[in-house]
Amino acid sequence: MAETPVRFAILGCADIAQKLSRAINLSPNSTLYAVGSRSFDKAKKFAAENGFPPSAKIYGSYEAVLDDPDVDAVYIPLPTSLHVRWALLAAEKKKHLLLEKPVALNVAEFDQIIEACEVNGLQFMDGTMWMHHPRTAMMKEILSDTQRFGHLKTVHSFVSWAGDDDFLKNNIRVKQDLDGLGALGDAGWYCIRSILWACDFELPNTVIALRGPVLSEAGVILACGSSLQWEDGKTATFHCSFLSNVAMDIIAFGTKGSLYVHDFVIPYLEKSASFSAASTNGYTEIVTGRFALPFEHVVTTDLPQEVCMVREFSSLVKSIKECGSKPESEWPSISRKTQLVLDAVKVSIERGFEPVQVGA
Template identity: 55%
Template sequence: MEENQTTLVRFGIMGCATIARKMSRAIKLAPNSTPHAIASRSLEKAKAFATQNELLDEQGKLIKTYGSYVELLDDQEVDAIYMPLPTSLHVEWAVLAASKKKHLLLEKPTALNLAQLDQILEACQVHGVQFMDATMWYHHPRTAMMKQVISNSANFGHIHKITCTSCYPVGSDFLERDIRVDPEFDALGALGDLGWYNIGQILWAVDYKLPTFVTALPAATLNSKGIILACTASFQWEEEPKTTATFHCSFLSSASMDVTVCGSIESVHATDLTIPWQEKTASLFLTSGAKCVNLQSGSNVEAEEVVVETQLPQEALMVQEFALLVKGIKSCDKTWAEISRKTQMVVDAVRNSIDLGYKPVYL
């Protein structure tokens, strides 16, 4: 049964960034949402984006287009804003969107630092609007299945080690001109664009318990403007039994999205947790009781592959969950805000560790 038109969350898209193409499709696919308007600093650009991506409203007409962000926020028919603006612009426009009573689906990284994110979250709370950052992998059914495996301590045991990577190789044009390597727009570089995923994955695995301290490992690769192009960091939880974690993010390495969580009994692994290789299927690999044959080679067991199917891509599932929260809102659900806040705290700690010459930063 199709969603009744009156229950659809009407989205305004603020900006025509590349990721907005993927998300505009997700808004169309989610059964409880619809694109309603798009804004750019150029009206012609907004119209071209809407046309090229076939963004139609509830009546099947091309959605509204605006040549300024303020016009979009003043549209009384817009329920929620999807905001893929450069990170340096988030605090200004997110706070204004909240003040206009627009629910907020904000691209990651959420802000340049925790102080800025707190301004955004406070505005959302004061004005009673829902907040969620647009980290898609949380919403895939494989993620829920992996969490179920990890949480079964009787079978999985204590989590001793978490490792993950988020890398993709970029060309010279990206390194010279992309906003993600320009301090005016996205001063966190690869740490914000890619490390955000890894930090979120590590915290997710341990139920968002913050590490005792974070240490960036020598040496991060920075460009001439001080933007992080690649970095590695380790986390330590000092309470017994101890847990450690490491991640590596990079604009310079071959594509990698591995995540491994090692328990004292089992381990679970995904090669593509951030963005599944396939849109409608994703795998996880579970290993239990593995030992080397004859104590020297091979293994006595093979990893069990579990394939998880989904009818909607993870970005559409994210939009669907966000829209459900928006439509059911009485007081804003703070779960996603707290997840974003803890992730931002650890992003800040890694950045601080690099700036301090790779010293530990306690949380």
């Protein structure tokens, strides 16, 4: 008997929804079932251009999508300011939720979303795709190997891309009323997630925003950075920007080793990704070089990372639907911790770069 796929609906026709439409099509356990927009014609055009089957439902409102009883899960790529409204309604309508990052404007909003999902027995996951790449699991194995890497001491993360004049004036991500978190919410989300990931999702005690953030005329963050400190002495820094050339780096140092990756958000190649790692080494006798060079690891995958994400989310949804399983709590917990740190950085900027304790 053929496997019953998870029936996905997409709310809105954002650019990132094109990538997720492809991922849903490529995932072996999901199908594009419906799309909704505030304009029926826009939704129809989006479906035609993005591989929706002829049987797909086209709706001229988000409410109509959520009222469809055959929709199993919704992907919401709407501006961050709209997340809490539409995520709450999706949960009320018993739709499992794949939500774009940042998940909310603040953790208080996100807590409303998670409570609604928990009350209704629904799976939640955010759209941080790189978490699902097999390279990520291999890198984690190295970070966890105390014989090769030792104990983590510091992490540095940098995510940026240079927006052109049109982006910096008109993109949703620089509109105070739509995505007021700016570069911190977009590029900074990846930085914070990578640091928490390296630290086994242990929250830092203190966050201090770095001086010199760049703000737009509307007060939206275009570039900023922060330092993070843990009680056991671990430290981390990050910088995120809409003003610098493309960079997506993680560097982690342990007591015995180091790890380097330069394309962690979007791999240079879709089906092959690499990173470098080094164990304890030293200098040649007269310090003309090092005698143990970093080793490059190459990880191949048949499925792009966004497809891996959809496949994992769909598997969790199917387990709930068909086996009565409980939703996996790890994913909302990770999202919440990321949002907590993001909130603390924003508060530190607003308070003149004062240290801010990270809440639980």
